[in-house]
Amino acid sequence: MLPIMVGICLACIGSAMLTTAVSLHLAKPGISPQVVQIVLTAYPVGFLIGCLVTRPAVAQYGHERTFVAIVVVALLAASGFVFTDFLPIWICFRLLGGLAMASLFVVCESWINLYAEQHNRGAMFSIYMLTTATAVLLGQVLVAMVGPQSPHLFPVAATTVLLALISKFAGGRWPALPATDPEHASSARPVKRLGPLALFRLAPVTVVAIFQGGITNMNIFVLTPIYGTQIGLSAATTVGLVTTISIAGMLAQTPVGWLSDRFERRMILLVQGILSVTLCATIAWLGNFSVPLLFVLFFVYGCTALTVYPVAMAFGASQLHSRHMVGASGTLLLLYSIGNVATPGISAGLMEHMGAPAMFLLLGGGAVLVTLAACYNLLRRPVTLAAMQAIEEQAG
Numbered sequence: 001m002l003p004i005m006v007g008i009c010l011a012c013i014g015s016a017m018l019t020t021a022v023s024l025h026l027a028k029p030g031i032s033p034q035v036v037q038i039v040l041t042a043y044p045v046g047f048l049i050g051c052l053v054t055r056p057a058v059a060q061y062g063h064e065r066t067f068v069a070i071v072v073v074a075l076l077a078a079s080g081f082v083f084t085d086f087l088p089i090w091i092c093f094r095l096l097g098g099l100a101m102a103s104l105f106v107v108c109e110s111w112i113n114l115y116a117e118q119h120n121r122g123a124m125f126s127i128y129m130l131t132t133a134t135a136v137l138l139g140q141v142l143v144a145m146v147g148p149q150s151p152h153l154f155p156v157a158a159t160t161v162l163l164a165l166i167s168k169f170a171g172g173r174w175p176a177l178p179a180t181d182p183e184h185a186s187s188a189r190p191v192k193r194l195g196p197l198a199l200f201r202l203a204p205v206t207v208v209a210i211f212q213g214g215i216t217n218m219n220i221f222v223l224t225p226i227y228g229t230q231i232g233l234s235a236a237t238t239v240g241l242v243t244t245i246s247i248a249g250m251l252a253q254t255p256v257g258w259l260s261d262r263f264e265r266r267m268i269l270l271v272q273g274i275l276s277v278t279l280c281a282t283i284a285w286l287g288n289f290s291v292p293l294l295f296v297l298f299f300v301y302g303c304t305a306l307t308v309y310p311v312a313m314a315f316g317a318s319q320l321h322s323r324h325m326v327g328a329s330g331t332l333l334l335l336y337s338i339g340n341v342a343t344p345g346i347s348a349g350l351m352e353h354m355g356a357p358a359m360f361l362l363l364g365g366g367a368v369l370v371t372l373a374a375c376y377n378l379l380r381r382p383v384t385l386a387a388m389q390a391i392e393e394q395a396g
Contacts (some may be wrong), residue, residue, distance in 0.1 A: 003292045004129065008108050009135045010164035011071060014078055015101050016139025017157035019043070019256040021081070022094065034136040035087050044341045046098025051334035053099070053340045058326045063111045069164045070107065074100035078158040086349070087276050102333060110329035114177050119261055121317060124309035126257025166384055189294025196331060199316065205269050206316030208373035210332045210368040213309035214339025216276075219347050220245060220305070226348070230356035231288040241298050248302025256307040257314075266313035266377050272311070273371030279363030284357035303331050308370065309336070336384045 026036045045305050048102045057066045077096035080089065108128065200207045221242060228238030260268050279301040287294050313332065320328055343362060350358035 001337070003167065004108060004111070004174060004207055005131045006167045006171060007067070007164045008128075008133050009138075010167060011074055011101070011104055011162055012132050013137030013142065013165065014135045014157045014160035015097060017143055017153065017160065018078055018081065020140065020143045020148075021153045021157060021293060022090070024153075025085070031087070036065060037091050039087060039094055040326070042094035043098035044097035044337065046100075046332065047102040047337050048098075048101025048341070049095075049338060050099035051330045052105060054103040055330045057103070058107060058110065058137070058160045063107050063177075064168075066164070067104070067107050068168055070100050070103045071161065071168065074104070075158065075161045076271075077166055078154075078161045080157055081154040100197040102337065106326065106330045106333055109313065109333070111174070111177070113313070113320075113329065115175065116314075116317075118318055121314040122257040122260030122311065123254075124257075125314050126253040126260075126307075128311045129307075130208055130250055130253040133246070133253070137246065137250070138335045185323070196335060198332060199328060203316045203377065204318075205266060205317045205330070205370065205373040205377040206312045207272075207335065209269055209308050209312035210316075210371050211335045211339045212370050213312065214336035215343045215366045216305045216308070216363055218340040218358065219363060220302075222344050223347050223351070226351065227236070227356045227359050230351065233291070237291065240296065245302035249300040249306030252303035252307045253310065256303075257310060260311045261283045263392055265311055265318070266374050268311050269308065269315070270378065271375035272304050272308050272369060273374055274366050275354060276301065276308075276367035277364050277371060279304060280360040284360040287357065305367070 026039060049142065054066070054070075058071070061069070071094055077093045077100060080093040083089075109125075112124050112128055113121070140158065142160070143153065146153050191365050196207060209264070224245070225238050228241055245356065256268070279297060283294070283297050283301065287297070313329075316332065347359055347362045350361055355359070
């Protein structure tokens with residue numbers, strides 16, 4: 001897995017740098033707010049498109065060649081910022097960048113699900129999640145090292161994406177996928193796409209938890225600075241909160257992945273849901289009483305809520321036939337990105353009308369849904385092979 005993780009890490013570092021660099025450029029005076037909004041919206045729109053178009057590409061060309069093609073697209077998009085500062089063209093570059101990153105995630109996550117076995121899928125997903133989280137952090141470190149206002153910021157970001165492409169060829173071929181089906185032994189190509197409803201029938205807690213993961217990961221990083229300001233924290237303390245929850249999520253990935261390979265994943269998701277609800281309520285109630293307590297609560301919440309995604313993905317993969325892995329990964333990532341895009345505005349509105357603690361009303365509500373879905377998944381009868389085939393036929 002090392003060549004794959006190196007490639008995705010370098011690509012994510014470059015993407016994180018570009019996101020920050022574009023935001024810094026758009027913050028300069030004289031740029032129309034409408035243009036800023038369109039440029040910023042282009043990335044999530046591209047991300048949604050990438051979730052939809054990757055499955056046919058993998059079916060046609062396989063995981064490795066699709067990965068190379070996607071990194072080339074990411075490199076072209078990143079290089080464009082080096083040669084022009086014409087903002088209408090930047091819309092296209094951000095659109096392609098979002099498409100490329102979504103496609104990379106679909107390729108890597110579906111490949112991991114196909115390559116991993118039941119006893120190590122959680123651990124492999126935790127390594128993947130740790131890699132992407134570390135890459136985002138390293139991207140910000142590189143921005144600070146190069147200089148937020150440096151003219152070399154875009155060239156460095158593009159070079160990082162180029163290194164991702166070079167690492168693919170330097171690292172050699174990916175390990176062969178297991179030949180679980182004679183018709184799909186070489187590439188495990190999907191034959192049908194399982195939509196959200198079909199996936200919900202197979203693994204309800206996975207669908208709910210993935211959507212909640214998108215809500216949590218976006219809201220906690222985008223709105224925590226607003227939350228800190230509204231409860232009277234200094235800018236440095238607010239940044240410390242964001243850093244704390246980010247580090248907590250990174251540190252917890254490996255132990256939670258290890259646990260998910262040794263215990264019932266539905267029970268782990270149930271515990272994560274209950275803990276998240278409890279922590280959201282506690283932060284909303286006691287958050288502005290003690291800054292040290294707030295840091296402790298944010299750390300524990302990061303360990304809990306930011307590790308739901310890999311456990312849910314690992315459980316969902318255990319319920320699927322291998323030929324549906326790529327399509328299912330795209331559908332779940334689409335749900336995740338919808339949670340990313342659709343909910344920050346709702347949270348911000350709640351905070352405006354109900355105060356800063358309302359941020360945790362939406363987060364806690366999503367955690368309640370995860371808890372209920374985990375209970376339902378535990379109490380209902382296991383999905384039989386015949387039922388799975390019937391769901392697949394209806395989906396097709």
